[in-house]
Amino acid sequence: MFLAWNEIKKNKLRFTLIIGVLMLVSYLVFFLSGLATGLQNLNRESVDKWQAEAIILTEESDKSMNQSSLTIEDSEAIDAKELAVIGQINAVAGNGDRKTKVSLFGIREDEFIMPKVTEGKVFTEENEVIASDVLKDEGFKIGDELQLSSSEQILKIVGFTDKARFNAAPVLYGDLSTFHRVKFGEAAEVNSTSINAIVVRDDNIEAITTDDFLELMEVETFIKNLPGYTEQSLTLNFMIYFLFVISAVIVAIFLYVLTVQKISMFGVMKAQGISNGYLSRSVIAQTFLLAAVGVIVGFVLTLITGALLPSAVPVAFNLITMSIYGLVLIVVAIMGAVFSILTIVRIDPLKAIGG
Template identity: 30%
Template sequence: MSLAWKEMKYYKFRFILIMMIILLLGLMVLFISGLAKGLGRENISLLDNMNASNYVMQEKKQPQLQTSILNHHQSDQIEEVVNQRPLKLASDKIYTNKDEESIILTNTVKNDKPKLKEGRYPKEDKEVAINEKLTSQGISVGDTIKLKGNHKVKVSGILNDTMYSHSSVVMMSDNGFNKQVSKAAKVYPIKNLSEKQKNKLNAIDGVKVYSQDDITQEIPSYQAEQAPLNMMIVSLFVITAIVLSAFFYVMTIQKISQIGILKAIGIKTKHLLLSLVTQILITTLAGVLLAIIIVSGLSIFMPVSMPFHLELTNIGLVIVIFIIVGIVGAILSFIKLFRIDPIEAIGGAEE
């Protein structure tokens, strides 16, 4: 540790340069990770916020919430097993200040509901709770907006980050929803479902129990967005490994004579290796932590309409991967350290 720190102070410009490169790469990785997570949440945050493990809906090759049409007979059979009312969904539009936006309209269910950020759930027929992204249009609790058909409704609450397939969710009371929508999709979000109940539900004609993953994979925009963004993140990790490998290998070559002297006076290779690993860890952690502080600070000022979301698990994963990538990238330097012969190094010879 002492050897590593002394060398870093002596060659501080080199290590600052490495740290700045890691900082820039960390900024790009964190920003793209936040963007990927944000875009992903715009597709599936309704499912996450419902806190359900299974969804009972119309049997289809491509199960999608908004296309699940169940008749009264099927609904009655399902409700006999699960003893709860359905979540209804329909496409609609809201109109504010001459702007219009497509939304997913849902009813208010008694079981798990998306959490509120502000206000209360709708109770009256002409009340709605809107997704917080719609507040970027200047809508707030107490305002009046229009739905399709020129129906005026009052905003009673703001839902916390609730979207599906890039459309904001707007929630109405059950009666209000039935008056606004003539034909709606029906699904039954179930938190705890026994194997016996699952078998009974799957035995109903035209009905099947799906997991959240089954539904997520069938959202058209989800995979199309996540695949290229994840590929960009992987590419940045590969670039980081190449950059660190080049920097530390060149630095090791430049220090061959010094390393040879250290070996000749009895410094063991494992101590030199520990010094190199310590340098990699310090520069990598410093660069990544600075990137986290900058991105976290910027996220506070990002508009609510921007699809950006970072969780502690994502940040922790980025730190761990950067450390692993840094060590992997310096493997050439490790090999060089083991192969340096003290006599040849002191004499200025190179392999």
């Protein structure tokens, strides 16, 4: 450590450049991890809000709630600790000044998927809805009347709730009768028992039996089958993994070049009796210091950037995930130093000093 630290102090500019590169790589890794988490939240916030273990859809729905078609009577035949029925439809909602894509959830007020209102009140009358606070950020407010693209019904916002997005769209929560009027129009009474899914809260979902035309799946499985969810996650995660490899290669190249430039010095040190082990430990210690400083600076810059970004940017930083990625970056940087260590081990003192 003594040798490593003294060399860093002597060649400040050279090692600052290495720290700078590692800082940029770690900054990009941390930001991509935040973007991956943010995009995942865009799809799953409202589902996580249920705090449920499973969901029941029709077998033919291909794990899509929008494609599933059930009735309230189907839920009555299911024996589970807690059940909640839900209807869902996608639409474009506008208040005259602005429009946005939304997902309307038809629910029962007395069931566990009823959201907690953070502003305003719960729906009590026809066509009243609780809206995701994302709409508030977009300029919608309590009292706004919403015209839906797929319906002649006018919905009124009476409250807001937090963390309520489904498949990247802010959610509107209304009662089942509101959902039926929006979806079926004049045929609402005929379809008054229609729903899209049954949400299950039960620790022992393996013991739950359903009819053959129904499919019970874990909530996590349902989320992974949301359109674009898995593809987005895989794309960003592969980018992060490639950055790990790039980080190792960059460190390897820098340290190898530095080692080659110091072959004669290492030769003199080996001729004086300094062991390969000591020199190798010095390189590893030096790499650890450089990587640690670069990762810490990148970590701090990422948090500062996240605090300055507008709410419209889907970034959410998970400190545990970022810490794990930071440790991985340090480890791969040390692995990149292996080539320099091998070079040091192979140095012949006599040849290095011109003997």
